[in-house]
Amino acid sequence: MTSVTQSTREVTPTPTPEHPVNKARERIGDRVFSGLATGSGVTILLILAMVAGFLLVQAFPALATSPAELEAKGYGQFWSWILPFAWGTVYASFWALLMAVPVAIGIALFISHYAPRRLASSLGYVIDLLAAVPSVVFGLWGSMVLAPAVQPLYLWLNTYLGWIPFFSGQPSGTGRTLLTASIVLAVMILPIITSLSREVFLQTPVLHQEAALALGATRWEMIKMAVLPFGRAGIVSSVMLGLGRALGETMAVAMVLSGAPVITLEILTSQNPNTIAAVIAQNFPEAYGLKTNQLIAGGLTLFVITLVVNSIARLIVSRYKEFSGAN
Amino acid sequence: MSKRIEVNDLNCFYGKFKAVEDVSMTIQPRSVTAFIGPSGCGKSTFLRTLNRMHEVIPGAYVEGEVLIDGNNLYGPGVDPVNVRRQVGMVFQRPNPFPTMSIKDNVLAGYRLNKERMKNSEAEALLEKSLRSANLWEEVKNRLDKPGSGLSGGQQQRLCIARAIAMQPEVLLMDEPCSALDPISTLAVEDLVQELKETYTIVIVTHNMQQAARVSDETAFFNIAGTGAPGKLIEMSSTEKIFSTPDIKATEDYITGRFG
Amino acid sequence: MTALSTTTDKVNPLTAGQLPAYVTWAALAGALIVGGLLDTTLLSGFDPGTTAFAAAVIYLPVIYLLSRAVEGRRRAADRLATNLVAGAFLLALLPLISLLWETLSTGLPRFDAKFFSWSMRNVIGAGGGAIHALYGTLIVTGIATLISVPIGLMTAIYLVEYGRGALARGITFFVDVMTGIPSIVAGLFAYALMAIVFGPGTINGLAGSLALSVLMIPIVVRATEELLRIVPNELREASYALGVPKWRTIISVVLPTSISGIVSGVILAIARIIGETAPLMIAAGFTNSINTNPFANPMMTLPVYVYDQYAHPGVQREFYTERAWAGALTLIVLVMVLNLIGRFIAQRFAPKTGR
Numbered sequence: 001m002t003s004v005t006q007s008t009r010e011v012t013p014t015p016t017p018e019h020p021v022n023k024a025r026e027r028i029g030d031r032v033f034s035g036l037a038t039g040s041g042v043t044i045l046l047i048l049a050m051v052a053g054f055l056l057v058q059a060f061p062a063l064a065t066s067p068a069e070l071e072a073k074g075y076g077q078f079w080s081w082i083l084p085f086a087w088g089t090v091y092a093s094f095w096a097l098l099m100a101v102p103v104a105i106g107i108a109l110f111i112s113h114y115a116p117r118r119l120a121s122s123l124g125y126v127i128d129l130l131a132a133v134p135s136v137v138f139g140l141w142g143s144m145v146l147a148p149a150v151q152p153l154y155l156w157l158n159t160y161l162g163w164i165p166f167f168s169g170q171p172s173g174t175g176r177t178l179l180t181a182s183i184v185l186a187v188m189i190l191p192i193i194t195s196l197s198r199e200v201f202l203q204t205p206v207l208h209q210e211a212a213l214a215l216g217a218t219r220w221e222m223i224k225m226a227v228l229p230f231g232r233a234g235i236v237s238s239v240m241l242g243l244g245r246a247l248g249e250t251m252a253v254a255m256v257l258s259g260a261p262v263i264t265l266e267i268l269t270s271q272n273p274n275t276i277a278a279v280i281a282q283n284f285p286e287a288y289g290l291k292t293n294q295l296i297a298g299g300l301t302l303f304v305i306t307l308v309v310n311s312i313a314r315l316i317v318s319r320y321k322e323f324s325g326a327n
Numbered sequence: 328m329s330k331r332i333e334v335n336d337l338n339c340f341y342g343k344f345k346a347v348e349d350v351s352m353t354i355q356p357r358s359v360t361a362f363i364g365p366s367g368c369g370k371s372t373f374l375r376t377l378n379r380m381h382e383v384i385p386g387a388y389v390e391g392e393v394l395i396d397g398n399n400l401y402g403p404g405v406d407p408v409n410v411r412r413q414v415g416m417v418f419q420r421p422n423p424f425p426t427m428s429i430k431d432n433v434l435a436g437y438r439l440n441k442e443r444m445k446n447s448e449a450e451a452l453l454e455k456s457l458r459s460a461n462l463w464e465e466v467k468n469r470l471d472k473p474g475s476g477l478s479g480g481q482q483q484r485l486c487i488a489r490a491i492a493m494q495p496e497v498l499l500m501d502e503p504c505s506a507l508d509p510i511s512t513l514a515v516e517d518l519v520q521e522l523k524e525t526y527t528i529v530i531v532t533h534n535m536q537q538a539a540r541v542s543d544e545t546a547f548f549n550i551a552g553t554g555a556p557g558k559l560i561e562m563s564s565t566e567k568i569f570s571t572p573d574i575k576a577t578e579d580y581i582t583g584r585f586g
Numbered sequence: 587m588t589a590l591s592t593t594t595d596k597v598n599p600l601t602a603g604q605l606p607a608y609v610t611w612a613a614l615a616g617a618l619i620v621g622g623l624l625d626t627t628l629l630s631g632f633d634p635g636t637t638a639f640a641a642a643v644i645y646l647p648v649i650y651l652l653s654r655a656v657e658g659r660r661r662a663a664d665r666l667a668t669n670l671v672a673g674a675f676l677l678a679l680l681p682l683i684s685l686l687w688e689t690l691s692t693g694l695p696r697f698d699a700k701f702f703s704w705s706m707r708n709v710i711g712a713g714g715g716a717i718h719a720l721y722g723t724l725i726v727t728g729i730a731t732l733i734s735v736p737i738g739l740m741t742a743i744y745l746v747e748y749g750r751g752a753l754a755r756g757i758t759f760f761v762d763v764m765t766g767i768p769s770i771v772a773g774l775f776a777y778a779l780m781a782i783v784f785g786p787g788t789i790n791g792l793a794g795s796l797a798l799s800v801l802m803i804p805i806v807v808r809a810t811e812e813l814l815r816i817v818p819n820e821l822r823e824a825s826y827a828l829g830v831p832k833w834r835t836i837i838s839v840v841l842p843t844s845i846s847g848i849v850s851g852v853i854l855a856i857a858r859i860i861g862e863t864a865p866l867m868i869a870a871g872f873t874n875s876i877n878t879n880p881f882a883n884p885m886m887t888l889p890v891y892v893y894d895q896y897a898h899p900g901v902q903r904e905f906y907t908e909r910a911w912a913g914a915l916t917l918i919v920l921v922m923v924l925n926l927i928g929r930f931i932a933q934r935f936a937p938k939t940g941r
């Protein structure tokens with residue numbers, strides 16, 4: 001109660017000479033408010049600690065139970081269980097990046113340097129529309145529209161290019177393969193890579209672009225001399241962010257792919273490696289007991305993988321900020 | 328290597344806005360021509376039409392003709408890329424490519440046309456261009472360091488070296504000293520005097536003393552008011568413009584009684 | 587005029603060989619025709635996608651070689667780059683158009699009154715609706731918003747107005763980490779939390795909201811922080827100079843200046859999480875009935891409904907597929923409307939100061 005009266009007295013506009021400025025007591029309002037703000041920040045740290053902690057606790061049984069017992073109950077050892085799916089996660093994301101990166105950079109350049117100025121922002125919105133589509137809708141589209149549409153192409157690839165390990169094997173009759181899942185992932189990460197690269201390309205100093213043009217460079221040569229070198233770090237970090245998204249994406253893969261626990265290079269067969277996120281989504285609703293723990297441990301693995309990828313991306317971004325600030 | 332430039336009835340536009348109106352002039356080879364005038368009078372805009380850099384800005388276009396030794400820059404089928412190879416340009420602020428070394432900066436334009444050049448050929452061109460730009464002694468030991476590490480004046484001379492490595496017919500300079508300190512400015516002015524032995528030089532400047540010091544011919548541009556297009560008021564030998572100009576407006580500007 | 591006559595006398599050396607525009611169009615049309623013929627005769631029959639692909643494969647080298655012969659190596663490379671860059675954009679439009687078209691054409695038949703008034707309780711085959719999922723989505727997203735906005739907003743205020751030293755740096759870093767959490771991991775977290783606090787297998791709407799909050803909080807922090815940082819310091823100092831304490835300055839000067847941006851940021855954040863599927867599947871579960879109590883029993887949500895109709899069809903598959911697409915259409919409409927509102931508020935009520 002005393003502190004309340006204290007504060008009401010201090011709110012009066014007259015200065016209080018008995019308190020030197022630097023020693024002024026904090027008002028209760030300020031104390032409460034800054035306490036709330038700090039508390040919220042700390043809450044975020046707590047939540048993250050809880051995410052890590054609870055996942056560890058729930059994953060622990062799967063990691064700690066003796067291999068013999070796991071084997072006996074038919075779950076298999078954790079690491080040999082997770083390995084094919086970790087491979088599938090990385091492999092599917094690799095193909096998604098392979099397809100998305102050139103297209104995304106092309107789109108970004110188209111919007112920043114080729115399209116008429118008046119159209120540029122509307123074209124940007126069109127690409128952003130892709131980012132607004134929920135992943136479950138992408139999954140639906142991928143399995144019911146895209147898969148049957150690309151299946152003939154897969155047959156063709158398998159027949160004529162089957163000597164390449166990727167395209168070998170018995171091609172899937174439904175088109176629901178790892179490559180289809182990767183195409184859907186590529187479409188989903190396209191707007192992420194595009195929007196960030198576009199921003200960076202637009203920031204290329206006009207001076208450098210004009211310097212290149214004044215030397216007699218064509219538009220493409222100007223882009224190679226001034227725009228791409230300037231945007232290199234931005235491109236790399238946008239690709240890493242896209243990779244982070246692709247690694248963790250669940251529904252698009254879970255709905256397209258009926259994956260198998262195999263490690264293979266083949267991307268056109270019905271025996272393609274599944275991804276961690278998809279395995280969790282496909283099995284969790286029916287899981288019980290140790291299986292649940294095993295899946296949660298899988299989620300923890302996925303968390304660690306994406307954490308590493310995102311940290312690398314941020315490291316590049318922060319370096320890049322220093323670099324552009326220096327100039 | 329240097330050539331005569333003839334401009335006939337040139338108008339420059341930014342979209343619907345007419346920035347420069349009805350300019351006709353002749354620029355002599357192996358000389359320095361200075362453009363002076365108040366801010367916004369269109370002298371830089373006009374300069375950029377001489378190597379078709381004006382149209383780089385979205386919505387900007389030109390009416391009229393610019394002849395270099397009788398060949399119209401704006402004729403049908405003319406490739407702006409070819410024009411810019413023959414008419415080099417130095418900008419207001421030094422703009423070396425930040426990701427390239429000093430050497431790569433100088434050779435950047437030349438490499439566009441010759442992907443594979445012999446090492447000896449490249450070295451020779453590099454040294455010749457840097458020597459012409461009075462920069463060789465200062466940078467010969469750090470040719471592989473980034474160009475952005477040089478001082479402002481050195482960067483600007485690097486940009487001049489980059490432009491003359493293309494062996495252009497004409498060199499355009501858009502207020503090349505406005506971002507430089509007095510000592511660097513002096514170095515660039517001396518360089519301009521040497522370069523006019525080989526090139527036709529056109530220089531835009533805010534600084535009337537500079538125009539008086541470096542140029543043989545001077546053109547005075549002015550505007551009637553904001554929103555009105557810039558016009559060429561008077562062009563004559565520098566000596567005449569700074570002593571006995573024909574037109575009152577020129578005299579007012581030169582003597583500082585402007586406005 | 588004399589000058590003009592001199593130019594016409596000899597060939598202007600500044601000109602370069604140029605492909606007339608009609609050559610480009612002719613090459614494109616030719617490539618389309620040849621591509622279409624190839625498609626119908628050699629491959630599986632005419633299909634617009636395959637034809638376009640075949641035409642591109644024919645067009646690009648043809649125009650490159652033509653240009654190289656007439657215009658030279660550098661112009662040809664420039665032309666090729668222009669074609670590829672424009673092609674990349676057109677390529678990205680393909681999935682977008684296909685997806686929107688399929689959603690509209692397949693989803694519209696069941697996008698009817700029954701869809702928005704019936705649940706799936708005791709429905710086998712035709713009929714049924716998604717009202718239970720719609721309720722669930724509104725409740726789960728609503729609670730997630732109620733949790734995320736205060737925490738996110740206050741954290742942003744902390745970072746901008748109070749944050750100094752290691753704690754602020756740590757929070758900034760971990761907000762970044764949180765942004766990267768895969769959505770399914772957020773679902774697993776909520777499940778694990780519920781399992782530890784309320785016993786294994788506790789699946790309900792609240793758990794779903796918690797999962798969504800983990801995803802939403804960092805989005806709100808990022809958006810709000812950016813907006814608070816662009817509030818000019820002069821405004822704060824003007825307020826301090828009037829003797830207003832810091833917390834009142836934040837509430838009555840800083841926040842009102844950026845409120846439209848914050849509201850729009852929150853709406854865009856809702857649009858981002860309202861389509862989340864994986865975490866809700868795990869934390870909120872599946873049901874066919876209306877459940878408006880977030881504290882007990884599974885709660886259906888719209889994205890999970892779409893997945894459920896697709897993944898667990900009954901005997902007459904077509905009815906389930908139709909409902910899945912109707913659900914997808916509903917989701918897309920919801921997200922689009924939220925995006926439009928968000929952008930509208932941001933533009934309409936933006937403070938005059940600007941950046």
